Amino acid sequence: MRFAPPNPLRIADRASGLNALSVRSYNERLVLSLLLQNEGISRMEIGEKTGLSAQTASVIVRSLEQEGLVSQGEAQRGRVGPPTIPLSLNPEGAYAVGVGFSRRRIDIALIDFIGTVRFHTQLPADEANPFPQSSELLEAIRQAMTSLPVEARGRVAGIGLAVPDEVDAMAATRNGSSTSLKALQGEIEEQIKLPVFVQNDITAAAGGESMFGVAKPLNDYLFFYLGARLQSRLILNHQIYKGNSSASFDHGLVRLESELTRRGRPSEIIWSSSPEWPDLGEAYGAWLGECSNRLKASISALTQFVEFRTVVLSSYAPQKIAKALCADISQEFATIEALPARVTISPKAVGAASLPFSSRFMIQ
Amino acid sequence: MRSVLCYGDSNTHGQIPGRGPLERYGPEERWPGILRSQLGPDWYVIEEGLSGRTTVHDDPIEGAHKNGRTYLRPCLQSHATLDLVIIMLGTNDLKIRFNKPPSEVAMGIGCLVYDIKELAPGPGGSTPEIMIVAPPPMQDDVKEWKSIFAGAPEKSRLLALEFEVLADSLELHFFDAGSVVSCSEADGFHIDAEAHRLLGTALARAVDAIGWSRST
Numbered sequence: 001m002r003f004a005p006p007n008p009l010r011i012a013d014r015a016s017g018l019n020a021l022s023v024r025s026y027n028e029r030l031v032l033s034l035l036l037q038n039e040g041i042s043r044m045e046i047g048e049k050t051g052l053s054a055q056t057a058s059v060i061v062r063s064l065e066q067e068g069l070v071s072q073g074e075a076q077r078g079r080v081g082p083p084t085i086p087l088s089l090n091p092e093g094a095y096a097v098g099v100g101f102s103r104r105r106i107d108i109a110l111i112d113f114i115g116t117v118r119f120h121t122q123l124p125a126d127e128a129n130p131f132p133q134s135s136e137l138l139e140a141i142r143q144a145m146t147s148l149p150v151e152a153r154g155r156v157a158g159i160g161l162a163v164p165d166e167v168d169a170m171a172a173t174r175n176g177s178s179t180s181l182k183a184l185q186g187e188i189e190e191q192i193k194l195p196v197f198v199q200n201d202i203t204a205a206a207g208g209e210s211m212f213g214v215a216k217p218l219n220d221y222l223f224f225y226l227g228a229r230l231q232s233r234l235i236l237n238h239q240i241y242k243g244n245s246s247a248s249f250d251h252g253l254v255r256l257e258s259e260l261t262r263r264g265r266p267s268e269i270i271w272s273s274s275p276e277w278p279d280l281g282e283a284y285g286a287w288l289g290e291c292s293n294r295l296k297a298s299i300s301a302l303t304q305f306v307e308f309r310t311v312v313l314s315s316y317a318p319q320k321i322a323k324a325l326c327a328d329i330s331q332e333f334a335t336i337e338a339l340p341a342r343v344t345i346s347p348k349a350v351g352a353a354s355l356p357f358s359s360r361f362m363i364q
Numbered sequence: 365m366r367s368v369l370c371y372g373d374s375n376t377h378g379q380i381p382g383r384g385p386l387e388r389y390g391p392e393e394r395w396p397g398i399l400r401s402q403l404g405p406d407w408y409v410i411e412e413g414l415s416g417r418t419t420v421h422d423d424p425i426e427g428a429h430k431n432g433r434t435y436l437r438p439c440l441q442s443h444a445t446l447d448l449v450i451i452m453l454g455t456n457d458l459k460i461r462f463n464k465p466p467s468e469v470a471m472g473i474g475c476l477v478y479d480i481k482e483l484a485p486g487p488g489g490s491t492p493e494i495m496i497v498a499p500p501p502m503q504d505d506v507k508e509w510k511s512i513f514a515g516a517p518e519k520s521r522l523l524a525l526e527f528e529v530l531a532d533s534l535e536l537h538f539f540d541a542g543s544v545v546s547c548s549e550a551d552g553f554h555i556d557a558e559a560h561r562l563l564g565t566a567l568a569r570a571v572d573a574i575g576w577s578r579s580t
Binding site: 075 | 538
């Protein structure tokens with residue numbers, strides 16, 4: 001027993017890039033999750049935060065390095081105490097594709113392991129038929145994957161779909177069954193040969209922000225998504241609460257659109273992902289004020305029940321808007337800090353793309 | 365101050381490639397010396413290299429004292445307490461007289477690890493950190509050592525993987541010397557001064573990467 005041949009199961013499989021078939025150990029996931037939250041921590045700090053011994057951390061880091069998921073930085077010398085070698089997630093270690101469904105468009109994004117959007121495209125959506133041409137969608141997903149160099153394509157961990165509840169419901173009514181989303185999921189899995197994960201769109205956007213954005217260090221926060229409508233999620237101790245009524249307010253971009261239409265102005269620009277909008281006149285100001293009031297009312301209502309210090313506002317609309325709304329909120333509530341989200345290119349699609357990562361590499 | 369024991373064979377002893385066993389690089393040139401200068405004054409580096417040392421075999425020709433296992437225990441006790449033990453052995457096990465496959469050389473290393481864990485010469489009677497270093501693969505041409513090392517160069521290329529499997533399964537630190545240096549052409553299995561420098565530097569980095577708390 002003492003001197004039996006060693007068990008080779010622990011060693012990373014050098015043949016396949018992502019060690020696809022083996023189930024990742026809890027400790028590997030723990031280390032990857034820590035590295036996602038803390039860029040450049042040392043093996044010693046990993047040991048301190050996880051209780052793993054230095055030797056166990058060594059074995060895990062070595063296998064993650066061999067798989068290309070983790071990379072070592074240069075030694076940090078010249079400070080007080082022993083030098084440390086910082087470890088980070090390797091951005092090229094894994095990729096994922098996310099699809100965000102909205103009323104007006106479908107966003108397809110490919111992200112790397114640290115959440116940087118490497119490819120982004122859009123398809124028009126048909127409100128009456130939310131999952132229209134699966135062939136077009138499949139083509140866009142393939143396009144996202146072929147944007148990677150050939151040798152990196154095997155490192156795509158999976159595909160995520162961020163789907164609004166009402167779109168799912170609508171598709172179900174239309175097709176007379178509730179399987180249309182499942183059918184789409186199955187079709188993508190079969191065609192692309194990668195696992196497909198599905199989540200509610202706003203929950204996915206909040207998850208993406210927690211994983212890659214300003215909410216990374218936050219345990220508790222209130223998340224708003226400003227899209228066609230204004231929607232929110234409460235995050236407590238890293239758990240995203242959806243609530244029973246999927247509270248969604250009509251103060252989003254649909255309202256701005258109707259303000260513009262009422263004043264006889266063109267409104268198409270607000271549905272694009274243009275980083276700047278032209279001057280939209282008084283309609284914009286009126287809408288922004290209402291939107292701000294709605295946000296403040298929601299926050300004020302919630303603070304009576306739950307303690308949180310941060311509000312994160314996510315939107316694909318120009319950053320200027322999120323900044324203005326956040327400034328308003330911060331001014332209204334002395335104890336609350338409002339932050340514009342960091343994920344600005346299609347937050348839903350990026351959130352969707354984070355699903356394969358959390359499922360395959362992270363602790364929940 | 366922390367202590368590291370460098371336990372190895374002629375390539376830890378600093379034997380000059382192509383020369384006799386008494387011809388040795390100077391203390392500052394051998395890899396433990398490079399390690400000492402790289403790690404700085406916080407570390408006490410103990411050199412323990414012996415030409416011809418095996419993992420666990422009494423050598424019927426060179427002598428029983430070449431057995432790395434019988435000498436390890438007194439050596440650990442002499443130098444306790446130790447924060448880290450670096451073991452770089454295996455090349456001599458490949459001599460034809462021992463007739464051992466690479467996997468069994470790794471098991472020999474496993475015996476040494478077992479002894480270190482049992483003796484627990486670390487601070488407060490703990491197990492010290494243990495780092496297994498796979499020796500660099502031999503050159504195909506080992507000159508006048510050809511008959512002694514018959515079949516060894518090929519086996520030597522498999523040591524790194526076997527050692528890493530062992531290190532993973534016993535949860536040890538591991539470093540593949542072949543990733544930074546190769547053996548000298550002069551005799552095919554010793555490393556030259558430049559290789560000592562590169563290896564010592566790389567090992568210092570590997571020791572740093574273990575991560576050490578600020579208190580000593």
